[in-house]
Amino acid sequence: MPQIPSSARGARFIGWGTSLGHRVVTNDELTASMDTNDEWIRERTGIHRRHVGGSTAELSTISGQIALDMAGIDPKSIDALILATTTPDRTVPATSATVQNALGLACGAFDVNAACSGFVYGLVVAHGLIGVGAERIMVIGTDTLSRIVDWTDRNTAPLFADGSGAAILESTKGSGQLLGWDIDADGSAEEILYAEVGSTIQMNGKEVFRRAVRIMVDSAQKSMAAAGVTTEDISIVIPHQANIRIISAACDRLGISMDKASISIHETGNTSSASIPLALFGDFGQVKPKDGDIVLLVGFGAGMTAASAILRWNAQ
Numbered sequence: 557m558p559q560i561p562s563s564a565r566g567a568r569f570i571g572w573g574t575s576l577g578h579r580v581v582t583n584d585e586l587t588a589s590m591d592t593n594d595e596w597i598r599e600r601t602g603i604h605r606r607h608v609g610g611s612t613a614e615l616s617t618i619s620g621q622i623a624l625d626m627a628g629i630d631p632k633s634i635d636a637l638i639l640a641t642t643t644p645d646r647t648v649p650a651t652s653a654t655v656q657n658a659l660g661l662a663c664g665a666f667d668v669n670a671a672c673s674g675f676v677y678g679l680v681v682a683h684g685l686i687g688v689g690a691e692r693i694m695v696i697g698t699d700t701l702s703r704i705v706d707w708t709d710r711n712t713a714p715l716f717a718d719g720s721g722a723a724i725l726e727s728t729k730g731s732g733q734l735l736g737w738d739i740d741a742d743g744s745a746e747e748i749l750y751a752e753v754g755s756t757i758q759m760n761g762k763e764v765f766r767r768a769v770r771i772m773v774d775s776a777q778k779s780m781a782a783a784g785v786t787t788e789d790i791s792i793v794i795p796h797q798a799n800i801r802i803i804s805a806a807c808d809r810l811g812i813s814m815d816k817a818s819i820s821i822h823e824t825g826n827t828s829s830a831s832i833p834l835a836l837f838g839d840f841g842q843v844k845p846k847d848g849d850i851v852l853l854v855g856f857g858a859g860m861t862a863a864s865a866i867l868r869w870n871a872q
């Protein structure tokens with residue numbers, strides 16, 4: 557379990573932004589194309605509606621521009637763009653190249669595919685880049701899963717949707733916000749959640765659910781140990797928004813009250829790489845960090861990946 561050296565140069569967020577698919581799709585609307593109902597979807601998943609529409613580059617450019625405006629910085633001062641996505645617009649080039657141009661950045665740009673853990677993977681990599689000399693990094697998590705679901709499949713279509721969340725990190729004089737981190741993957745489980753190139757998502761929902769709770773808890777515990785904190789120290793949890801019952805079971809096993817968890821799944825559905833930044837920075841997550849709060853970000857996804865990070869909010 558890697559620990560952050562006390563000499564490492566730190567970073568903090570200086571701007572953020574979010575965007576959602578252009579059109580709201582209600583649970584009732586889904587009943588036209590599959591055998592489902594609003595009550596089942598709300599009770600079994602926590603989802604009331606979702607937003608769909610737009611390309612990965614379009615949604616990323618909107619959230620990235622909002623983050624730039626908030627930070628009030630010259631786009632040319634960004635040293636790298638990391639776009640976490642499972643749904644690139646093209647196989648080649650990386651969608652980050654399109655977004656880099658649209659935002660007027662002049663820096664390296666690359667995509668990270670770690671499914672729903674992607675934003676936290678990107679965040680960890682961004683802190684690493686700042687540790688080796690970068691001043692400012694933009695990390696975006698965006699997915700347009702509506703483009704790769706079968707809209708007649710009730711096992712998957714009610715769950716997935718489109719969204720984006722962006723953050724800009726800047727180097728700090730002190731040790732910065734990141735106290736501990738963990739990234740994991742177990743490729744032996746890839747058959748329980750996958751999409752072939754050009755095809756739709758296939759999922760063994762029960763098996764994903766079972767493993768998800770376990771690997772979220774495991775990853776969170778590794779990050780907390782690396783950071784030297786315990787569950788009592790955690791002020792806020794920003795979990796991946798896949799199913800309200802997964803979040804509740806993971807919080808329960810960690811011994812963290814659900815009141816501390818930011819929940820946006822009722823409005824957004826599962827937006828994969830965008831899920832954590834939407835719950836952290838978006839309008840729907842009702843729990844927002846204050847200066848000095850210890851924040852746990854924790855996600856899991858296809859791969860099966862897991863990732864977590866412990867942040868001290870607004871640390872210098």
Ligand code: COA
Binds near residue numbers: 591601714799857
């Ligand atoms: N609408 C109505 N009924 C549905 C339904 C739907 N969309 N989907 C399944 N059902 C029915 C089933 O046919 C079954 O009926 P039966 O009891 O008559 O056989 C019943 O509901 C229960 O099905 P089950 O598969 O046991 O539901 P579940 O409680 O496991 O919930 C998921 C299904 C997919 C919501 C849940 O397993 C889940 O969230 N898994 C994790 C998925 C995930 O997080 N993926 C992304 C990872 S990043």
